[in-house]
Amino acid sequence: MSEANNGISRRSVLKGAAIGGAGLVAGGSLLAGCGKKKVAGDVHYTIRGNLSDAGAKINIAVNDAYTKKTGNKVISQAVNSDDFQNNFVQIMQGTPDDAFGWMAGWRTNSRADAGLLADVSDQVKALGSSLSAAAIQGATNPTDGKQYIVPTTYYPWGLHYRKSTMTELGLNPESIATWDDLIKLCEATKKKGLVGYALGDKGGWEAMGTFDILNMRLNGYQFHIDLLNGKEKWTDAKVVDVFTHMGQLIPYMNKNVLDISWDGMRDLLLQKKCGAMMMGSWFATDFKAKSQADYDDLWIVPFPEINPEHGIDSIDAPLDGISVAKNGKNPEGGADLAQFWGSKEGIDAAVAAGDTNIYISSDFDTTSYDAFNKQKLAVLGAAKNIGFFLDRDTRGDFAGPVVGPAIQSFLKNPKDLTKILDNTQAQWDALPAL
Amino acid sequence: MKTAAVNKKVRSRRSLSRNDRLTLAAFIGIPTLMQIIFLWLPALITIVLSFTYWNGINVSDIKWAGLANYKNIFFGTPVFYDALKNNIIWLLWFTFLATPLGILLAYQIDRKIKGHKIYETIFYIPVVLSLAIIGIIWNFMLQPGGFVQGVMGRDIGNAVSIWGNYSINTYVIMGVASWRHIGYIMLLYLAGLKSVDPSLREASAIDGATEWQTFRKIVLPTMRPVNIIIVVITIIESLRAFDLVYIIYGTSTAWPLLNILVFQNFAGQGISMKGAAYAVILLVLCIGPILLYLRNVFKEDLK
Numbered sequence: 001m002s003e004a005n006n007g008i009s010r011r012s013v014l015k016g017a018a019i020g021g022a023g024l025v026a027g028g029s030l031l032a033g034c035g036k037k038k039v040a041g042d043v044h045y046t047i048r049g050n051l052s053d054a055g056a057k058i059n060i061a062v063n064d065a066y067t068k069k070t071g072n073k074v075i076s077q078a079v080n081s082d083d084f085q086n087n088f089v090q091i092m093q094g095t096p097d098d099a100f101g102w103m104a105g106w107r108t109n110s111r112a113d114a115g116l117l118a119d120v121s122d123q124v125k126a127l128g129s130s131l132s133a134a135a136i137q138g139a140t141n142p143t144d145g146k147q148y149i150v151p152t153t154y155y156p157w158g159l160h161y162r163k164s165t166m167t168e169l170g171l172n173p174e175s176i177a178t179w180d181d182l183i184k185l186c187e188a189t190k191k192k193g194l195v196g197y198a199l200g201d202k203g204g205w206e207a208m209g210t211f212d213i214l215n216m217r218l219n220g221y222q223f224h225i226d227l228l229n230g231k232e233k234w235t236d237a238k239v240v241d242v243f244t245h246m247g248q249l250i251p252y253m254n255k256n257v258l259d260i261s262w263d264g265m266r267d268l269l270l271q272k273k274c275g276a277m278m279m280g281s282w283f284a285t286d287f288k289a290k291s292q293a294d295y296d297d298l299w300i301v302p303f304p305e306i307n308p309e310h311g312i313d314s315i316d317a318p319l320d321g322i323s324v325a326k327n328g329k330n331p332e333g334g335a336d337l338a339q340f341w342g343s344k345e346g347i348d349a350a351v352a353a354g355d356t357n358i359y360i361s362s363d364f365d366t367t368s369y370d371a372f373n374k375q376k377l378a379v380l381g382a383a384k385n386i387g388f389f390l391d392r393d394t395r396g397d398f399a400g401p402v403v404g405p406a407i408q409s410f411l412k413n414p415k416d417l418t419k420i421l422d423n424t425q426a427q428w429d430a431l432p433a434l
Numbered sequence: 435m436k437t438a439a440v441n442k443k444v445r446s447r448r449s450l451s452r453n454d455r456l457t458l459a460a461f462i463g464i465p466t467l468m469q470i471i472f473l474w475l476p477a478l479i480t481i482v483l484s485f486t487y488w489n490g491i492n493v494s495d496i497k498w499a500g501l502a503n504y505k506n507i508f509f510g511t512p513v514f515y516d517a518l519k520n521n522i523i524w525l526l527w528f529t530f531l532a533t534p535l536g537i538l539l540a541y542q543i544d545r546k547i548k549g550h551k552i553y554e555t556i557f558y559i560p561v562v563l564s565l566a567i568i569g570i571i572w573n574f575m576l577q578p579g580g581f582v583q584g585v586m587g588r589d590i591g592n593a594v595s596i597w598g599n600y601s602i603n604t605y606v607i608m609g610v611a612s613w614r615h616i617g618y619i620m621l622l623y624l625a626g627l628k629s630v631d632p633s634l635r636e637a638s639a640i641d642g643a644t645e646w647q648t649f650r651k652i653v654l655p656t657m658r659p660v661n662i663i664i665v666v667i668t669i670i671e672s673l674r675a676f677d678l679v680y681i682i683y684g685t686s687t688a689w690p691l692l693n694i695l696v697f698q699n700f701a702g703q704g705i706s707m708k709g710a711a712y713a714v715i716l717l718v719l720c721i722g723p724i725l726l727y728l729r730n731v732f733k734e735d736l737k
Contacts, residue, residue, distance in 0.1 A: 086685065086701045089490050107703065114491040195591050202598065204686025254591060258598025258688055259578050264590060267579060273591030396704025397489075405513050405687045412600060423512055430506045432487035432499065432706075 042073045043333040046100035048081040054289040054354060059101070061353035066340045072333060092116040092325055098334030102323035104149050105392030109141040110434075112148035118324040118331045121146045123339035130363040131342070138319045138386065149321040150338040152347075153357035155281040156379045157209050157316035157389070158300040165194070165272050173276060173299075179245070179306045182276075186252035189275030196252030198274035200260035201411055204404030207257075208390040209316060210249070210278050211407060214242045216314035217306040221385035224314070228394035234425040240417065245306070247414045257411050270294065278303065280318065280389070281376055284356045295356070298372055302379050315383035318392060319360075395431065402427045477717065483710040490705035503711035514712075517690035521719075523604060524611070524691075525672035532612040533668050536619025541649065543620070544627040554624075557617040565614065569681030572610045573597075597682055603689060611678055615671065619664060626660030627653070662731055666724055673720050692716045 043066075047059045056078055063074035077097065084091065084100075092111065102108060111117050124136060124147040131151065139151040159182075161173050169192050176182050186196030201207040215224045219238045226232045227239065254260070254268065266283045268274040270290065281300055288295040302312045322338035324331050340346045344363035351364075358366075358373050358380075366377065380386075391399035406424045410417060450458070484504070487497045507514050539557060543550040560568065575581045578593030588594055597603050630653055638648045654661070676693035683689050685698045692712060699709030 082684070085703065088703075089705060093491070110489075111491075114489070114495075116491065202686065202688060203684060204688065256578050256593050256595040256598055259593065259595050260590070260598075261684075264578055267590050271590060273589060391703065397699070397706040397708075398704065400685070400703050401687075401698055401706075401708075405690075408686065408688055419512075423510070426510045427506070430502070430510050432497065432502075 039070070039332050039336040040072060041330045041333045042075055043099060043330055043337045044097035044328065045074050045076045045334075045337065046084065046097040047076050047078040048084050048101055049078060050080075051078045054285050058285075058350050058353040058355045062341055062346050062349045063337070065345060065349035066337055069340070069345060070336070072336070074337060089114075089116070092327060094327070096325035096328050098328035098330050099322050099324050099337045102149055102321060103388075103392055104139045104151060104319035104321060105388040106394065106396060107392055108139075108149045108323060109143065110396065112141050112146075113143050116326055117148040118326045118328075118335060119146050120148060120150050120324055120335050120338055123150050123335050123342070126339055127342045127361070130344070130361040132360060132362065134386070135319065135360040138388070139321060149319075149323045150335075150342045151319050151321040151360050152342050153321070153355075153359055154317050154319045154380075155357060156300065156302075156376055157213065157278065157280045157318075158302050158379050159276045160269060160279055160281070160298060160300050161276050162269060162272060162297045163299050164297050165275065169194075169275070171275070173301050176301070176304045178304055182304050183248065183252075185275065186249065190252050194272075195254040195268060195274035196276070197249045198265050198268045198277040199249075199253045199257050199411075200262060200265040200268075201257050201408055202259060202264070203261040204400065204408060205391055206262050206265065206279075207246075207407045207411065208399075208403065209280065210246060211242065211403075212316050212387060212390050213278065213303045213314075214245050214306070215239070216316075216385070216387065217303060217310060217312070218242055218245065219307070220310045221314040221387065224387065225393060228390065230428055234421045234428065239421060243410055243414075243417050243421070246410070247417075250411070250414065258408065269298075280316070282357070284372060285354070288354060288356055295372065300372070300375055300379055302382050312382050314385040314387060315380060316387045316389045317380055317383070318389045320357075395434070398428060398431060480710045480713050481717075483707050484714045486707050486710075488705075488707050490700075499707070503706075503708050504715075506708060507711055507715070511708075513687050513690050514692075514695065517687070517692050517695050520604065520690060521673055521675065521692050524608065524675050525669065527608045527612070528615055528668045528672050532615045533619050533664060535612075536616040537623050537664075539616065540620045540623035540627055541653070544624060554620075557620050559617070560614040561617040561621060563614065564677065565611070565675075566677040566681055568610060568614055569678040573682050576606070598688070607679065607682075607689065611675070615668075619668075622664060622667070623657070623660060626657050630656050658731075662728070665727060669723055669727075670720060673716060692719075 045059070045063055047056045049055050060076055063076055066072065067074055088107075088111065093116070108117065112119075124131065124139065127150070135151045135154075136147065139147045139149050141148055159173060166173055169189060171185055171188055173185060176185055190196040199207060199210065212224065215227065218241055219227075223232055223238060227234065227236075233239075254274070256264075260268075262279065262283070265277055265279060266286060269277050270287065284295065284298055287298050302315065305311050322341045324334035324338055328334055341350075342361060344361065347359050347361055347364045350357070351368075356370075356373065358369070358376050366374070369377070387393055390403060394403070402424060406420050409420050483496075485499055485501070487499045487502070488495060539553070543554050547553075563571070573580070576583070576596045578588075578595075579590040580593075583589075583593045586594065596606055634652050634656065635648055638652050643651065674693060675691055676697070679689055679691050679694060680697070683694075685694065685701070687694060687698060693716065696709050696712040696716065699706050699712060701709075
């Protein structure tokens, strides 16, 4: 039921938002006339990560800009991102901070259904036409049609590489169009003594990116979403095909896939030890923090076509934003801060602090984007179906505890595939109804 | 039987002053109350919850599941058996290698072999570290890009696979865990050995007993109380193992342990009462052997 809504909403096009946006322009201007009531009081904000991270500095910069604008103090505290995510339910039931960076999709909607997150539909409405219709739909909880996250940024999952490395190797990833091209590219990289296809899966989620894109390329977006919502079977020959393709990449992977996590993958690329790496572009901030030269050297291309029927029409592009805790001391203030994050002033503050994300807001002038960000937009623009990434497109008690170990088992022992898939399906069947 | 009953009467007749009673009540009552509130009550709730479906948020959402969680674990979750296997390996390794080694070391140091002070210090140092810290240390040493890899001249791209290499990672983890456990057991046993009357050993030496015979027939039996503690500690440490592996692998079940499964299902993105069922299984596994062992020990004492 809810999945169907989800499917339809996400099939819409982010780049084609202008059409949907037109309707909202009217709505936005109407609301603008309502007059703003002033929101006051201190706002507590959770930074996911360490205070020393590049990301934390951006958070603080935006919050400072908010204080400057409104006079409302923002009290930020940094919490380890994994701990925050793992203990989210407990934190939200206690006395949580008012606002925090969060992720659209299952992680927001299920928590909203449980009554942990505050409705920010008014703030989304106030941002109005600056948000594309598709972004708003992506942030909408299918159960009640309201928004519980103010969407701010998104990023594509694609093949990342260093331009300098590829030039040295005499390769051009921008010319790869098919699966065979990709394999040839990996082969050529491997021959030069580098890792052809960098992967780490110690964290259990990193390889989901490869699974997602292979499934969307081979079987299409609809099959992918249906599979993740139990309408298709993991034992299907189509899923076997996905893993067979993943298996073909294994010879080109680093030999320590289960030893390294996403940061190991990043370091492989940073240290010029690998050719291509399938990852979400968010890690680019770390490149920029390292040096501008490293950042300028970074490039992204879409994963090549495998099945002509689907071309390169789908992509994982997780939508991030700011959510507000219902049980916080000042949910109104939190919502106001969330709205500020989505506004032009908020984005300007983030960019000034070195943020390399791309923004949903059309108030932000994309011509000022750097080359890498423009390329990210191009990669996103090539797709018409947007997935949110496996662990946001399916239930939390399935993604982490079931799919993660399943992919790890496959990478460990590809011969066990039939057994692994049988079991994955059996575990889906054993899940309680939501 | 009769004497016991008489003893009881005698004991109960010994009257306590009002103050004494209050003090005793406070000393026993408060810890008991705290145990009940903070340990037994949550444990009972966990047991009940293990028979339900619940996402951990609204109490009204709790649904009765019967044995479904257990069925799911025993028949549908292969990772459970991997975890069980790892816990059993841990237990066997500790029982047959680490603990005996610790005892042997303690015995040798107690005999004041040459340089025993140095050995004592060397083996004692890891004991002051928590397993979490030990995890951080060894992860830093062995992971790709880590110290040992650097010394071997391996960068992250061609680093030797250790944590992700399933033909060796179990042994590496066992080695790291033993690094601390051996010292811990040594320390406990050494303390016990100090209290063994040296005249007993002298007597056995005069009677012509070999070193091994003395250890088996004299030292080991006199060390009974310490032995009980060591057996219990070894079982509990093996079954409750968590922190070391969590530091290295996180919640991903790349090298599963029962406790990691509890944590993953309780604290992860999607909370499910499968976590409670894992916890109950672990509880039974922990309590079972220990109760059995203690019962045996006390039965012998009564004789």
